[in-house]
Amino acid sequence: MPRLLDKARYIILLLLYTTLGGHTTRGEEFKFGDSRAEYFAEAKILPEKLEVPRYLLHNVTEKIFFTEGEDNKPLFLTIIPCASSVEWTLTHRSISSSKSSSQAAGNTPNSSPPSDNTVLYHHQGRDLHNFTHPTGEAGLYTIEIRALESDTYVRLYASNRFPLKDYPVLPKDDSVTIKRRSRKGFSVEWNPSPQETPFDSIIEYHIAVNRKRPFDTYCSLMSHLQGDTPPRQTTSFEFPEEIQRNEEFRAKANPIKPAKKNEITYLNLGAKTKFTFNGARPGRKYFVNVFVYNKQNKKAVALKSLVVRTKPKKGRSSSVKRIKNGRTQIHIFKKPKESLTMEFRIRKPAKELLLGVHVCGKVRFQIRTKKKKWFSRRVHNYKEFTLKDLPKDTYTIKIKGSKKGGDEIRFTLTTKKNKYKYPRLPKETSVTSVNTTCENVTIEWIGETQRQTFCVYKTEISEEVAKRRPKTDQCASEIDKASEEVFCKRFRNHQQQRLRESVKGLHANRNYRIDVIVKQNKRSKLFVRYDSLYVKTAEAC
Template sequence: MTWRCGCYGLVLLVLGVMGQKLPTRDEGLFQMQIRDKAQFHDSSVMPDGAEISGYLFRDTPKRYYFVVEEDNTPLLVTVTPCDAPLEWRLTLQELPEDRSGEGSGEPEPLEQQKQQVTANEGTELFTYKGNDVESFISSSSPSGLYQLEIISTEKDSNFKIYSTTTPESDQPYPELPYDPRVDVTALGRTTVTLAWKPTPTGSVMGQPIQYCVVINKEHNFKSLCAAEAKMSLDDAFMIAPKPGRDFSPFDFAYFGFVPSENDFHKDRFLTTNRALSNKMSRAYIPKPKVADIQKICIGNKNIFTITDLKPDTQYYFDVFAVNTGTNMSTAYVGTFARTKEEAKQKTVELKDGKVTDVFVKRKGSKFLRFAPVSSHQRVTLFVHACLDAVQVQVRRDGKLVLSQNVEGVRQFQLRGKPKAKYLIRLRGSRKGASTLKVLASTRAGGKQPFPALPEDTRIKAFDKLRTCSSVTVAWLGTQERNKYCVYRREVSESYGEEHRRREQNQCSGPESRRKSEKVLCKYFYSANLQKAVTTETITGLEAGKSYLLDVYVVGHSGHSVKYQSKLVKTRKYC
């Protein structure tokens, strides 16, 4: 049987040469070892002065070991739970004196090892249960083998461990200032400004420090790794290392002591009988939305403004000082705050039968109120969206009676009630601001304020009928007799569809045009919708020039609606 196992190399090296007087830590060797990530991967050996990461399966304990060679040695052990409360215990077993003189490094026969095994559960030094970052610290520790046992009873979990015999000189974690609180210095509807006192590790000791801010809506975090575990819930199981191989009883027999037989069999029972249930319980957990938790590292600034928050929403803010040299962090005392409410918008009052012009910001909202004076059976609502589509919602006495997206001109019939009041909400699109004309009326019959429009409001140009001085176009009409006015405007060669869309405001009527741009006005309708189409030849144009054509349909009350503009070009040679 061979005992040359890579994961036990460090302990064999230390204990196999007990006869020699070794220093507490060879700094050169230590720096070389911590740069070699494979040195401690999947190992039960805790390096002196380096932080290691581990993974626990639920209800499956893990043990880590390290040796203190000399009495009266300072000792610091820190355990950082990442995404679940942990239970951990630190115990000490004295080094066996009867093996101190053996320095050959050759293992004894297995039978002789068994004969030298003595049961020794060790001395308990410290226990803890919870999710705080907790440490055991001693200025004078006896020599011996130290065992750290960790278990997670709630769920599979990540954690970090740090141990050192030189805590005064190492100081790997950034030190907190005398006041470690994070303060909210400014609060708005979508912004929060935070400030905190700098860590002495950076400002006084000159260590490389950066601050990371974590924002979420659930709770404060006690460590940076807890926040990072929350951000990658869906990856936690996939990146978990394979369960590490703890030392067997015969490994410890070689060193002169052994864990309790009862503990060993109990752990084997837990591992065997709970394996299936652990696999069943490790279900996929969806990753939180990006907006629910964010981590932003901001360098060494100690004032930071978070933007793009939601109004009237409670957020939790945590700040972590990170030593970029060691990549180890310390948490400030986090805070929370609720952003301010949206400013209450002024409600526009609609008058019965009168057109009201309304402007809505991009992704903004506008509220209109209609309160008919007299009793009514029906309300007719006209909405003319001049630019991008808008969402229209109508509530009658608090009850939602209409919710529609509106493009162009739309008419809605709402059932009335005595003394009913109507609240109309107009919500802008994501593309840009919107301009609307809105009219509400209780009057039955009569002529409509807005002209009727066909389903298709495009203007068609006939390419074969183009000449050097004229173009022929056509557009659809309705069964209602309306007035149509045609306008033209010469545009540059670079004028394209993007310019046309930008200028497509259906609410700008003929009154906004120059008299020189007017081509003609005429009345048109057809009782047969299949034949409700009209054509017009526009003359007096220049050869090889581009023109923008507009058709306006004017209603009986003077309100007009513009068809979609058409870009045409005369022939250059005829």
């Protein structure tokens, strides 16, 4: 019977919270202590002086309430996110505004009462965050909170008497500093907690090192290290709707899973305020978090997160080749996802860098320095790029092949146009037929401004191939064996006018494919193609 009365009393209290006592005055008190911690999960009303957990669904805003019955009382609020960073806003609504809104709604039944909520504070982050309002006002306080990255537990504390005191005390300088850093490890140290005394040993220090993310709260570390449990079933009132709502909430929940083995290094250091981490990899970034831990109540608070990057390997790796200005590079990626790393040095600031890339397959091509990524593109077929205003530096070229493997790439880099040795195509790569007879065809195409060798080939094809008209394969590194060379000419087209030539020696009523290829010179094996032209000669002369 007492439990039933207690539930009935709490239901009435809940109604008073949600309406903010439409018939109350400032002299009547609504105290934190009137709420019960065991009913927080259903009612979402914070109890006083108790730190309570709450499970949040990813990207779902939830409202949590508490009230104050007196003016000029301080307000202390602490929010501790765990698995995910959170965004939260604290708003206040006074009793007087609630009363006027209720009266306005009573006068016009079909209208909704106006909102007079005042925003007191807004915060976003993954850290333990305290908010203090020295002169609070009586009324209803609402916390609107949302998990930003994943489902998460969050711990909340509110009081009008004193701030949260269960956690260890941080030193004034709560930073973690690097004392030594090498290619395979690093050493860090920090100041001791002022709560630590020579007469007892309740304070100890825990440390976590990982490569993925910082842990700004101890519960964040535990969530990622051990994984979160699903929200438990809470049916304090045992209403059918309440049971159904809880089941739906649990069905939507997706708690994070524990980290893989050895993904997070977590150690209890006792009273030590120094730590050396060995077994790191060269040139990698590590997140370091130190926690001041109270052994008696098992509460912990984090010092400032530290990011450490180990030193890179000494010198240049023997596998890294340096590219000469204007030299064409050729590489075949035999294995899936194989990568190639090379270097290109610019000895003085360059207005332009010409890049020609000829790929059979698909590759990811990247150019960067230590400070900036200058170029990153997925490339296939033949492409030319121009990078502008490059400073003096050593540039790393990283090329990654496709998942299938077997990609072939030819490319060249130069800061001087006269050293660009790869053949060049104009933007317009079509070849057109001007006049066709039974024995010859006159063709036109646009040339390039630099001196190059143009070769024209003819290939007799079937009616079926002529109908399909396959696209030009820029990947092909050899001329079709069935093709016959018509002529090769070397010249420069200063004004990029259309070039006209005749292809002779054809047969009547036959299908032909005409190919125009470009080389630096006749002996060069590197070439690029114009679009193929498909023609049919006249039936009779």
